[in-house]
Amino acid sequence: MNQKPDSIWKFGSIPMIDPEHLGLVLATSSDIALLLNSDTKISSILVNNAEKSYGNLNHWIGRKVTDFLTTESIPKIITAIKKLESDETVLYGLELNHVDNAQWQFPIKYNIHRLGKDGQIILLGRDLQSISENQQRFVKAQIAAEESIEEKRELEAHFKVLLAKTNDALAFVNAKSGEIVFSNPAFQEFFFNDDVTVEKTSIQSFLANKTERKGFMEKISIAAHGNYDVSQELNTNNGEVIFSISPDIYRAAGQQIIICKFLPKTIRKQGEKELIENLLATFHNSPDAIIFTDVKGAIQYTNERFLDLTNTSRKNEVITKNLSEFLGRGEIDLAIMLENVMKSGAVKIYSTHLKSSFGTKIDIEASVSRNNSDTNGLVAFIVREVSSPGNRAGVSSANTNLEKNQDEVTAKELVGSATLKEIVTDTTDVIEKICIEAALEITNNNRAAAADLLGLSRQSLYVKLSKFEM
Numbered sequence: 485m486n487q488k489p490d491s492i493w494k495f496g497s498i499p500m501i502d503p504e505h506l507g508l509v510l511a512t513s514s515d516i517a518l519l520l521n522s523d524t525k526i527s528s529i530l531v532n533n534a535e536k537s538y539g540n541l542n543h544w545i546g547r548k549v550t551d552f553l554t555t556e557s558i559p560k561i562i563t564a565i566k567k568l569e570s571d572e573t574v575l576y577g578l579e580l581n582h583v584d585n586a587q588w589q590f591p592i593k594y595n596i597h598r599l600g601k602d603g604q605i606i607l608l609g610r611d612l613q614s615i616s617e618n619q620q621r622f623v624k625a626q627i628a629a630e631e632s633i634e635e636k637r638e639l640e641a642h643f644k645v646l647l648a649k650t651n652d653a654l655a656f657v658n659a660k661s662g663e664i665v666f667s668n669p670a671f672q673e674f675f676f677n678d679d680v681t682v683e684k685t686s687i688q689s690f691l692a693n694k695t696e697r698k699g700f701m702e703k704i705s706i707a708a709h710g711n712y713d714v715s716q717e718l719n720t721n722n723g724e725v726i727f728s729i730s731p732d733i734y735r736a737a738g739q740q741i742i743i744c745k746f747l748p749k750t751i752r753k754q755g756e757k758e759l760i761e762n763l764l765a766t767f768h769n770s771p772d773a774i775i776f777t778d779v780k781g782a783i784q785y786t787n788e789r790f791l792d793l794t795n796t797s798r799k800n801e802v803i804t805k806n807l808s809e810f811l812g813r814g815e816i817d818l819a820i821m822l823e824n825v826m827k828s829g830a831v832k833i834y835s836t837h838l839k840s841s842f843g844t845k846i847d848i849e850a851s852v853s854r855n856n857s858d859t860n861g862l863v864a865f866i867v868r869e870v871s872s873p874g875n876r877a878g879v880s881s882a883n884t885n886l887e888k889n890q891d892e893v894t895a896k897e898l899v900g901s902a903t904l905k906e907i908v909t910d911t912t913d914v915i916e917k918i919c920i921e922a923a924l925e926i927t928n929n930n931r932a933a934a935a936d937l938l939g940l941s942r943q944s945l946y947v948k949l950s951k952f953e954m
Contacts, residue, residue, distance in 0.1 A: 514530075514532065514608040514609055514610060515531070515532045515592070515609055515610055515611040516529070516530070516531050516532070516538065516541075516592060516609045516611070517529070517530040517531075517606065517607065517608050517609070518544075518549060518594075518606070518607040518609070519599075519604060519605075519606050519607075520549055520604065520605040520606075520607065521603065521604055522602065522603030522604070523548070524548050524549055524550065524561075524565065524605075525546060525547060525548050525549070526544050526545050526546065526547060526548070526549055527545065527546075527604075528545065529541055529542070529544055529545060538590070541584075549561065549607075550562075552582050552583060552584060553580055553581065553582060553583065554580075554581040554582075554583050554589060556581070557579075557580040557581045557582075560578060560579075560580060561578065561580060561596075564578050564596050565596075565605065568596065568597075568598045568605060569603075574595075574596050577593045577594065577595060578593065578594040578595070578596055578607075579591060579592070579593045579594075579612065580592055580593075580594060580609075590611065590612075590613050591611075591612040591613060591615075591616050592609035592610065592611060592612060593609060593610050593612050594607040594608060594609040594610075595607070595608045595609075647666075647668035647669075648668060648669055650668055650670065651670055652670060652745050652746070652747065653667075653668070653670040653671035653673075653674050653745070653746040653747075653748075654667065654668045654670070654671055654743065654744070654745055654746075655667040655668075655671050655687065655743070655744050655746070656741055656742075656743050656744075657687050657701075657704075657741065657742045657743075657744055658739065658740075658741065658742075659701065659705055659733060659739070659740035659741060659742050660701070660739070660740070661686065661701075662686040662687045662688045662700065662701045663684060663685070663686050663687075664684075664685050664686070664687060665741060671746065673721075674720045674721065674722075674725075674746065674748075675690055675718075675719075675720055675721065676721075677721065687700070687701075687704075687744070688700050688701065690718040690719050690720070691716065691717070691718060691719070692717040692718060692719050692724045693717065696716075700716075704729065704731050704742060704744065705731075705733065705740075705742065707729075707731050708731035708732055708733035708742055709733065713728050713729060713730050713731075714728075714729045714731065715727070715728055715729075715749070716729055718746075725748050725749075726748070726749045727746045727747060727748055727749060728746075728747040728749055729744050729745070729746055729747075730744070730745040730747070731743070731744050731745075732744075767787055768787050768788065769787075770787060770789060770866075771789065771868075772789060772866050772867060772868045773786070773787065773789040773790035773792075773793050773865075773866070773867040773868070774786065774787045774789070774790070774864065774865070774866055774867075775787075775790055775807060775864070775865040775867065776862045776863070776864055776865075777807050777862065777863050777865065778861065778862065778863070779822070779826075779854075779861050779863060780806075781806045781807045781808055781818045781822060781863075782804055782805070782806055782807075783802055783803055783804065783805055783806070783807055784803070784804075784862060785803075786799060786802060786803070790802070790867065793838055793840065793846060793848075793867070793869065794810055794838065794839070794840050794841055795840040795841045795842055795844075796841055806818070807865065809839075810838055810839050811836055811837070811838065811839070812836045812837025812838065812839060812845055813836060813837075813936075813937065816933060816936045816937055817834075817836045819933060820834070820926055820927055820928075820930075820933060820937075821834055821850065821852050821865075822852075822863065823927075823928060823930070824852075824928060825852045825853065825854050825863060826854070827928070829853065829854065830851075830852065830853045830854075831850070831851065831852040831853075832851055833849050833850075833851060834849065834850045834851075834852065834926075835847070835848070835849050835850075835870075836848060836850065838867065838869075846869055847869070847870045847871070848867050848868065848869055848870060849867075849868055849870050850865055850866065850867045850868075851865075851866045852864070852865050852866075913952075916948065916952075917952045917954070919938065920934070920938065920945070920948060920949070920952070920954065921954070923937045923938050924954075931945060931946075931949075
C-alpha cells in the first residue's frame with residue numbers, strides 16, 4: 485500500500501511505522517485490506533499470504549469497489565463513506581459480500597477508516613467465509629433436526645392410531661424388569677380402571693398365581709425366542725382370565741422390549757373352575773378323537789386319541805398341520821365339512837377315512853361344530869372309529885339270512901323278464917344315479933366338489949346329470 489514517508493501516527497503511544505513495514509503489518513493483521521481514493525476507486529489492495537482462496541485480485545485496482553459487491557452490500561458501504569465524510573467514526577464492523585464476475589462470492593467484515601483529508605479510505609477486513617459455512621451447516625442441521633422431530637411426531641401419531649384401532653390387547657414390556665412401557669386401549673380395558681396409571685406397572689403383578697411371578701419374564705423371553713405362545717391365568721377387571729400370550733422380542737434404545745399380544749381363552753369365575761376342569765378331563769380322556777382347528781382347518785388342539793388313530797408319537801407333529809392331510813379324501817372331505825358347519829353351525833355325522841402315519845386307512849364318522857367367537861373362531865371335530873363292513877361282528881345271522889333271501893327273490897323276479905345284459909345295464913344305471921344323488925347331497929349341491937368326490941371330471945358329471953334328467 486502506498487503511504488507518504490512523512491506520515492506519522494498520532495494515536496496515544498503508538499510509534500511511527502516505517503513505510504516498508506506498514507504494508508506487511510496491514511496484510512498480516514487482516515485477511516484483506518483495500519485503499520480507496522476519494523471517488524471510491526480501489527487504488528491499492530493487500531491480501532494475507534495465508535489466504536489462497538481469493539486468488540489474484542490485482543484486476544480490482546483502478547475500479548470502483550461497488551463493482552465487486554453484491555446488491556445488498558452497496559448501500560452499506562455508501563452509508564459508511566458518507567458518515568466518514570461527515571467526520572463521524574464508524575465503530576461497528578461493516579459486513580460486505582464480494583462478487584467477482586458472478587463466478588464466486590465471499591463475505592468480509594471490514595473496519596473502515598479515513599486517512600487524512602485527501603479523501604482516502606482504508607478498509608481492513610476479516611474473512612467470514614468459515615463462519616458463514618458454519619452458520620449454513622448449523623442452519624441445515626437445525627432444519628434436519630426439525631424435520632426429524634416432525635417425522636418422529638408423524639410416526640408416533642400413526643403408531644398410536646394403529647394401536648388404538650387394534651382390537652387385540654397389546655403391551656410393550658421391558659424384557660428385564662417386566663415393566664409395561666406402552667399399551668393400547670384394548671389392553672388397558674382388560675387390566676386397568678380409570679383411576680390407575682399404566683406407567684411403571686409390571687406385567688407380573690397381573691398373574692393370578694403369585695408364586696409364578698419370579699420366573700415369569702424369563703418364561704416369556706424364552707417363548708419369544710422360541711416363537712411359541714404361553715398360556716397364563718391373569719387377574720383382570722372381569723375376574724381371572726386364561727390368556728394365550730404371543731410374545732415377540734426386539735431391541736430399541738439399548739434395551740430389549742417384548743411386545744405381547746393377549747388373546748383371552750376363558751373367563752374364570754370361582755363357580756366355573758370345577759366345570760372347566762371336568763371339560764378339560766373329558767377332552768384329554770375321551771375315547772373319541774377331539775380336534776380343534778381354525779376356520780381353514782389348521783389343527784390348534786387335539787387329544788391323545790387322535791394321536792393313537794394316526795399313529796403319531798407327539799402332538800407337536802400334528803399341531804398347525806391341516807386336518808385334510810389326515811382325511812381319506814383330503815381337501816374334499818375338509819371342504820365339505822367346513823362348508824356345511826359354517827352354514828348350519830353343526831354336522832351330525834360325516835363318514836370318511838382317516839389316514840395314519842403308516843399309510844393305513846381307518847373308517848371313521850365325524851361330528852363337527854363351531855363356536856360363535858369372531859376373535860378366536862374354532863371348529864371342533866369329534867372323530868370316532870367305526871368297523872368296516874367286512875369286519876362287523878355285531879350283525880346278527882338272522883339279518884344276514886334275511887338280506888340273502890331278499891336278494892334271491894329279487895334275482896328270480898328279474899331273470900326271464902329281460903336279457904342278462906339288459907338287467908346288468910339297468911342295475912348299473914340305478915346304482916350310478918344313487919351315487920350321484922348321494923354325492924350332491926353330501927356336497928350341498930356343489931357340483932365341482934361332487935365331481936371330485938366321485939372321481940369324475942365336471943364335464944362327465946354334467947353328461948350323467950343330463951342322462952338321468954337330474
